[in-house]
Amino acid sequence: MIATYPFSAVVGLDDLKLALVLNAVSPRVGGVLVRGEKGTAKSTIVRALAAQLPSVDVVAGCRFACDPAAPDPDCPDGPHDPGEHRHRRPASLVELPVGASEDRLVGSLDVERALTEGVKAFEPGLLAGAHRGVLYVDEVNLLHDHLVDLLLDAAALGTCYVEREGVSVRHAARFLLVGTMNPEEGELRPQLLDRFGLTVEVKASRDPDERAEVVRRRMAYDASPEEFVARWTAQESALGERILRARALLRGGVALPDTRLLQIAAVCAGFEVDGLRADLVTANAAMAHAAWQGRDRVTEEDVRVAARLSLPHRRRRDPFDAPGLDEDLLEELLDRHRGDDDPDGGGTPDTPPDGPGSQPDQGEAGPTPDPGPNSQLDRGETGHNSQLDQGEAGPTPDPGPNSQLDQRGAADQEEGGDDSLGGVTAVAGVGAPYRVPVMKVPGLGAGASGRRSRARTPRGRATGARVPHGKVKDLHLPATLLAAAPYQKERGRTGAGLLLRGGDLREVVREGRESNLVLFVVDASGSMAARRRMTAVKTAVLSLLLDAYQRRDKVGLVTFRGRGAEVALPPTSSVEAGAARLRSLPTGGRTPLAEGLARAAEVLRVERMRDPDRRPLVVVVTDGRATAGGDVDAAAGLLRGVACVVVDCESGPVRLGLAVRLAARLAAEVVTLDDLGTVVREHRKAS
Ligand SMILES: [Zn+2]
Numbered sequence: 124m125i126a127t128y129p130f131s132a133v134v135g136l137d138d139l140k141l142a143l144v145l146n147a148v149s150p151r152v153g154g155v156l157v158r159g160e161k162g163t164a165k166s167t168i169v170r171a172l173a174a175q176l177p178s179v180d181v182v183a184g185c186r187f188a189c190d191p192a193a194p195d196p197d198c199p200d201g202p203h204d205p206g207e208h209r210h211r212r213p214a215s216l217v218e219l220p221v222g223a224s225e226d227r228l229v230g231s232l233d234v235e236r237a238l239t240e241g242v243k244a245f246e247p248g249l250l251a252g253a254h255r256g257v258l259y260v261d262e263v264n265l266l267h268d269h270l271v272d273l274l275l276d277a278a279a280l281g282t283c284y285v286e287r288e289g290v291s292v293r294h295a296a297r298f299l300l301v302g303t304m305n306p307e308e309g310e311l312r313p314q315l316l317d318r319f320g321l322t323v324e325v326k327a328s329r330d331p332d333e334r335a336e337v338v339r340r341r342m343a344y345d346a347s348p349e350e351f352v353a354r355w356t357a358q359e360s361a362l363g364e365r366i367l368r369a370r371a372l373l374r375g376g377v378a379l380p381d382t383r384l385l386q387i388a389a390v391c392a393g394f395e396v397d398g399l400r401a402d403l404v405t406a407n408a409a410m411a412h413a414a415w416q417g418r419d420r421v422t423e424e425d426v427r428v429a430a431r432l433s434l435p436h437r438r439r440r441d442p443f444d445a446p447g448l449d450e451d452l453l454e455e456l457l458d459r460h461r462g463d464d465d466p467d468g469g470g471t472p473d474t475p476p477d478g479p480g481s482q483p484d485q486g487e488a489g490p491t492p493d494p495g496p497n498s499q500l501d502r503g504e505t506g507h508n509s510q511l512d513q514g515e516a517g518p519t520p521d522p523g524p525n526s527q528l529d530q531r532g533a534a535d536q537e538e539g540g541d542d543s544l545g546g547v548t549a550v551a552g553v554g555a556p557y558r559v560p561v562m563k564v565p566g567l568g569a570g571a572s573g574r575r576s577r578a579r580t581p582r583g584r585a586t587g588a589r590v591p592h593g594k595v596k597d598l599h600l601p602a603t604l605l606a607a608a609p610y611q612k613e614r615g616r617t618g619a620g621l622l623l624r625g626g627d628l629r630e631v632v633r634e635g636r637e638s639n640l641v642l643f644v645v646d647a648s649g650s651m652a653a654r655r656r657m658t659a660v661k662t663a664v665l666s667l668l669l670d671a672y673q674r675r676d677k678v679g680l681v682t683f684r685g686r687g688a689e690v691a692l693p694p695t696s697s698v699e700a701g702a703a704r705l706r707s708l709p710t711g712g713r714t715p716l717a718e719g720l721a722r723a724a725e726v727l728r729v730e731r732m733r734d735p736d737r738r739p740l741v742v743v744v745t746d747g748r749a750t751a752g753g754d755v756d757a758a759a760g761l762l763r764g765v766a767c768v769v770v771d772c773e774s775g776p777v778r779l780g781l782a783v784r785l786a787a788r789l790a791a792e793v794v795t796l797d798d799l800g801t802v803v804r805e806h807r808k809a810s
Contacts, residue, residue, distance in 0.1 A: 126348045130171035131358035133164065134337045135328045141412075142321045142432050143172040146299050148369040149411035153320025153404055154278075154300035156263070156311075156436060164337075165303045165325060166261060173216035173257045175363055176299075177370075181255075183208035186247045187294045188215070188254045195295040197282075199245050215256030217249050217298075219274075221265045225596075229273055229285050230292070234598055237290045239623050245292045250283040253298040263302030264309045264696075268572050268675065269582055271315050274300075278318050287598065309696030310672070317397075320404045321432040369414040377410045378420040382462030386423065389460035390430050390453065396437040405433045427457060550709050551657035556666040559799050562740060562792075564639055564766040570737045573638020574674035583635020591630040602629035638675040639740050640694055640730055643667065644723045646745035646772070647684040648714035656772055656796070657710045660744055663770065663799050664705055667742060672698035677737065679726055680704055683719030685712030687752070690722065694730050715752030716745065716785070724761035740766050743789070746773040747781030759788040767791035770799065 133140060142155045157165050182189040185200045194203040219228065230248035237244070249258070260266060266274070277283050283296040302319060304311065316322075328334055344351040352359075384406065391401045408429035413421045435448045561575070568578035581597070588602035607627040614622040643664055651657050664680075671678045678701050680692035691704045720743070727739050741762060747769070749755050767789040771782035774796075786793040 126352040127174045128167050128171050128344055129352055129355035129359050130175050131362055132340055132355050133168050135333055139323045139325055142323045145408055145411040147176055147366050148415050149373055151407040152411055156319035156322040157303040157325055158306055159325030169259050169301050176214035178211050178213050179255050180209050180211050183210050187251050197293045199292050199294055215252055217253040217258050219249055219260045221262050228270055229283050232285050232287045232292055234287045234595055235625050250277050250296040254296050258298040258300050260302040264304040264311050275314055307697050316436045322436040372414040377413050383421045383426055386426050386460045390456045393456040394434050394438050401437045405429045408433050551661055553665055553706055554662035556669045557800050559666045559670050562768050564738045564740050568637045568738045570637035574636050575639050576637050578637030580635035583633045585631045586634045587632040588629040589632050595628045595630045597631045599629040599631045603627055640677045640737050641671045642679045642723055642739055642741050644681045644719050644743045647682045647708055647710045649711045650714055650748050652710040659796055660772055661705055663796055668698050668701050681723050683715050687715055688718040688722035713751035714749050716749035717753035717755045717758035720758035721761055742768045744770040747785045762789055769793050771795045
């Protein structure tokens with residue numbers, strides 16, 4: 124086995140190191156989510172931390188890592204006698220691969236043996252392995268939905284519970300959850316986000332010296348791991364001792380004065396976090412930090428450090444908000460709720476650079492700081508409903524600094540006038556998203572589970588029974604009994620109880636919802652801009668994107684204007700990327716509609732190879748007025764058999780009905796921009 128890279132030898136990444144250390148000091152901090160680009164040594168540092176965790180005593184032979192001092196009363200390998208053999212081993216580090224099966228995660232219970240032999244045979248899964256150690260999930264955002272559910276249950280209860288047809292097993296599963304994710308590849312569900320105590324953004328350093336040092340150390344390690352590790356022994360043992368000292372301090376009691384607790388509560392309230400979990404995590408992290416600093420009393424600095432790590436992912440936010448925490452707001456909240464009866468109160472080392480009142484547009488009365496030029500979108504933090512209200516209340520809000528540009532550009536632009544080459548282009552602003560009607564792919568799919576179209580899924584409503592392909596997991600008891608009943612005499616049954624054979628077993632067929640690929644094909648030509656519709660169009664697409672995010676769809680964006688079409692966003696699960704592309708999408712020029720459709724067909728062709736079970740839904744957003752490019756009929760033919768919706772953007776007194784004609788060619792449903800905002804109904808493809 125190769126020696127683990129030393130924790131102390133990791134260059135930079137101070138926030139991440141601190142977050143991990145706080146968790147090592149106090150399991151109550153509740154894990155770390157590491158967000159950032161690939162190739163930033165995330166997994167190296169997590170492994171390094173696991174090696175720093177204190178060793179654990181376990182009951183010898185127990186596959187569930189029972190503590191001899193307090194064995195799990197439900198342990199499937201128990202009950203354990205107090206005198207049983209024990210041994211000491213390092214805390215475990217278990218990696219959960221994103222493609223793991225349910226059995227691999229929670230363990231498997233052999234229903235067949237339970238029914239036919241009456242034996243409760245349980246094979247422990249990764250959760251059992253992670254008990255009293257670290258469960259590491261690389262790319263946690265790519266984890267399958269139902270694994271996420273199982274993980275959430277286990278993390279919330281500290282227990283792994285497996286049940287198959289009334290046969291159940293339960294064992295303790297308490298672990299430090301560390302996940303990594305690249306936000307470009309899709310966000311996490313809020314419930315899962317909330318499960319991580321702390322979150323850290325990680326970026327590779329831009330400092331040449333630091334980067335060089337990273338490479339130097341890495342090369343030295345790769346050349347001779349043992350030698351490299353030996354050079355860091357002193358630092359590593361100092362770190363280990365400091366963690367142990369901090370743990371001892373914490374056990375002895377770190378004081379959390381009322382003033383500091385109130386400060387924590389005020390900060391959490393100020394950032395509008397949901398629930399009280401944030402307060403609890405922040406308090407625990409502040410106490411762990413105090414202990415780490417060798418103090419037995421929480422100071423404002425501890426609160427500051429804890430809040431910076433515990434709040435960013437808990438702010439109520441839209442997927443369109445930028446990550447991170449508003450540090451100015453944090454300083455202001457700390458400042459305002461400092462309390463004056465605490466000795467350490469005012470004397471914090473770094474006074475905020477912006478004292479209260481130094482911001483010109485900040486009214487004295489208003490407790491809410493001005494969120495800045497992007498306020499409309501930032502206000503996602505006030506919740507979805509308020510956005511809905513805003514959306515319905517009146518004219519589309521026009522937030523960004525680009526709005527002037529939009530109007531000027533639109534005014535200059537005559538319909539179909541300019542070619543894109545030197546033509547006038549503009550960037551329209553985006554309004555607050557609203558709730559849109561559900562659009563579904565007709566028929567019954569078999570794609571990854573989600574919340575859009577009907578599909579055969581492992582979860583969901585039972586609709587029938589079938590002979591299982593492999594091992595039965597989801598037993599259909601009545602169907603199993605019916606299958607066994609005719610053979611009882613033949614099998615020599617005399618007394619009570621059915622005689623079952625493996626071949627009698629039937630499993631449940633279920634129907635639920637799948638997620639889809641929603642591909643937006645957006646007309647960004649001059650005819651759309653001329654009518655000043657582009658802001659409304661962008662807002663509608665943003666709303667549809669948000670809807671797709673909530674339904675766990677993959678999304679893609681094709682735009683067409685001027686001389687051709689482009690893939691503004693290749694299919695991805697990251698709705699942030701889609702929103703960003705949309706925001707900066709320029710408008711103007713002619714309308715090459717056929718190119719847009721053809722490009723969409725090409726995207727679908729590639730995606731079908733990559734992800735064949737995921738059914739597409741194409742949403743064409745246009746006024747249907749093709750002023751350039753190839754034959755629309757031929758291009759529409761490329762999308763034959765694909766579920767389509769046309770969002771008709773035509774407005775004004777004289778209507779040509781071109782989008783409606785396009786819809787007929789695509790056998791698509793037509794929805795107007797107004798419909799999107801007001802009507803809630805199910806989409807059905809015309810056949
Ligand atoms: Zn045990």
